[in-house]
Amino acid sequence: MMACVSERVQNKYFSDALNLFAETQWLYNTPVTDLLAKGLLDFLPTDWLNVLQILEIQELNNMVVKKTTKPQWPETLKAFVKKCKNLNRLPLINTVLSTTLPKNFQIGLNDKKQHEIMHLAHLVHKQCAPHDINVIIDFGAGLGYVCQLLYHLYGYKVLGLEKNQANVNKARDRQVKMYPDSLEYVKYNCCDLTCDSVEIIETILRTEFQENSDVCLIGLHACGDLSIHASKIFLNMKAAQIFIMISCCYHKLSISKSIQINASTEKQYFNNFPLSNCLKSVILNTDFDIGLFLRQPFLRLACQEPADRWNNMSAETHNQHSFYVLARAVLQLYATENGFFLKKCTRKGTRKSQCLNFETYVKDSLNRYILQSLKDEKIEVQNIQSDLDIHEKNIIELWKNHYNKLKVVEIYTALQLMLQSAAESLILQDWLCWMHERGLDATIIPVMNKQLSPRSYAIVSWKR
Numbered sequence: 209m210m211a212c213v214s215e216r217v218q219n220k221y222f223s224d225a226l227n228l229f230a231e232t233q234w235l236y237n238t239p240v241t242d243l244l245a246k247g248l249l250d251f252l253p254t255d256w257l258n259v260l261q262i263l264e265i266q267e268l269n270n271m272v273v274k275k276t277t278k279p280q281w282p283e284t285l286k287a288f289v290k291k292c293k294n295l296n297r298l299p300l301i302n303t304v305l306s307t308t309l310p311k312n313f314q315i316g317l318n319d320k321k322q323h324e325i326m327h328l329a330h331l332v333h334k335q336c337a338p339h340d341i342n343v344i345i346d347f348g349a350g351l352g353y354v355c356q357l358l359y360h361l362y363g364y365k366v367l368g369l370e371k372n373q374a375n376v377n378k379a380r381d382r383q384v385k386m387y388p389d390s391l392e393y394v395k396y397n398c399c400d401l402t403c404d405s406v407e408i409i410e411t412i413l414r415t416e417f418q419e420n421s422d423v424c425l426i427g428l429h430a431c432g433d434l435s436i437h438a439s440k441i442f443l444n445m446k447a448a449q450i451f452i453m454i455s456c457c458y459h460k461l462s463i464s465k466s467i468q469i470n471a472s473t474e475k476q477y478f479n480n481f482p483l484s485n486c487l488k489s490v491i492l493n494t495d496f497d498i499g500l501f502l503r504q505p506f507l508r509l510a511c512q513e514p515a516d517r518w519n520n521m522s523a524e525t526h527n528q529h530s531f532y533v534l535a536r537a538v539l540q541l542y543a544t545e546n547g548f549f550l551k552k553c554t555r556k557g558t559r560k561s562q563c564l565n566f567e568t569y570v571k572d573s574l575n576r577y578i579l580q581s582l583k584d585e586k587i588e589v590q591n592i593q594s595d596l597d598i599h600e601k602n603i604i605e606l607w608k609n610h611y612n613k614l615k616v617v618e619i620y621t622a623l624q625l626m627l628q629s630a631a632e633s634l635i636l637q638d639w640l641c642w643m644h645e646r647g648l649d650a651t652i653i654p655v656m657n658k659q660l661s662p663r664s665y666a667i668v669s670w671k672r
Contacts, residue, residue, distance in 0.1 A: 352379035403440035432460030475499030484641035
């Protein structure tokens with residue numbers, strides 16, 4: 209168990225983090241699609257560019273992953289790298305399990321999902337077995353993969369709670385077809401959880417298992433506010449003794465207040481971030497208006513792929529990535545300059561398989577997006593789309609004016625990626641501090657391989 213760090217140390221950490229993200233908001237506070245439209249590349253310091261543009265691919269990878277610097281670099285760049293490194297309080301990943309899922313559990317699951325449920329089940333058992341806890345409640349159970357595995361491997365009784373009735377039905381169908389021996393021990397119920405759901409959960413638990421024993425609350429990639437609701441349920445539910453939660457989709461946290469500043473910018477404040485009294489106090493004692501820079505783009509940054517993904521990344525992969533980012537930015541620039549907004553007419557935007565060259569990219573994009581007039585949304589789409597050949601030609605010309613920025617785009621991405629772990633660390637440290645303030649023992653435990661599963665950290669807490 210981890211004791212809460214001193215108030216002075218925690219205050220300094222939060223203060224340093226706020227300063228870093230206020231200073232570097234030019235790297236993350238605007239969608240990357242607006243890279244050209246908003247002139248984001250112009251914010252890159254010239255002296256940083258001079259040294260970063262001459263780096264070999266592996267040197268760039270090492271800067272991002274290992275936070276390495278060179279003595280001759282500008283002091284401001286070295287300071288940036290050092291801050292990114294020091295403000296990352298996420299622990300190192302433990303040794304990955306060598307065991308694999310039983311064959312009947314691998315059906316329909318990709319390697320990522322298999323890895324995730326196996327490692328979470330292992331952590332749950334490691335925490336519960338010493339305390340003789342044999343009932344697990346899974347928040348956001350989905351199709352019940354973790355629930356079934358916990359019963360199959362360790363014999364736990366598991367209650368899977370899921371707000372989507374269709375998922376509950378599918379989970380029950382899978383159970384009948386694939387795991388009929390678990391019918392008495394693994395139960396699925398539809399429940400839209402909030403912080404006030406303790407009594408509902410207790411009622412369901414009594415109905416399904418006819419007992420009032422201690423329980424462990426878990427969640428795999430609980431989205432948005434669900435993680436915080438689960439924390440409050442844990443705090444207020446007497447039978448809940450252990451809490452294990454892996455979050456995701458921080459950008460889906462609910463907004464408590466938004467204030468429009470201009471046509472393209474709004475202040476955003478969230479119901480569950482900041483959460484701790486400590487971070488709230490630090491903010492009150494500064495001149496920062498966090499609604500300006502700790503917005504949804506910051507939360508998106510925190511749940512981006514981690515820097516580890518750049519470990520030994522090849523030149524070819526870098527080239528593909530920078531092409532896709534710049535190509536999409538050129539498309540956005542064209543729309544912005546000509547009074548359009550890009551409206552998807554298919555579920556996904558441009559396919560990366562069409563990134564062979566810019567000409568094929570444009571053709572594919574114009575089949576997947578509608579150039580909708582900003583001046584008059586009632587203008588018939590056909591009138592705009594009838595000029596596709598003209599749009600295609602103009603967009604290709606625009607690309608010719610910007611394709612020389614490919615290397616700079618990758619440098620911008622590298623600097624942004626270096627902030628990711630510090631951003632996720634700030635969110636999890638705030639959550640951890642909230643738990644400590646309420647007298648709970650809690651820590652962050654690394655669970656999974658970050659290169660395979662980006663959201664790989666669990667908040668684990670125990671009642672004293």
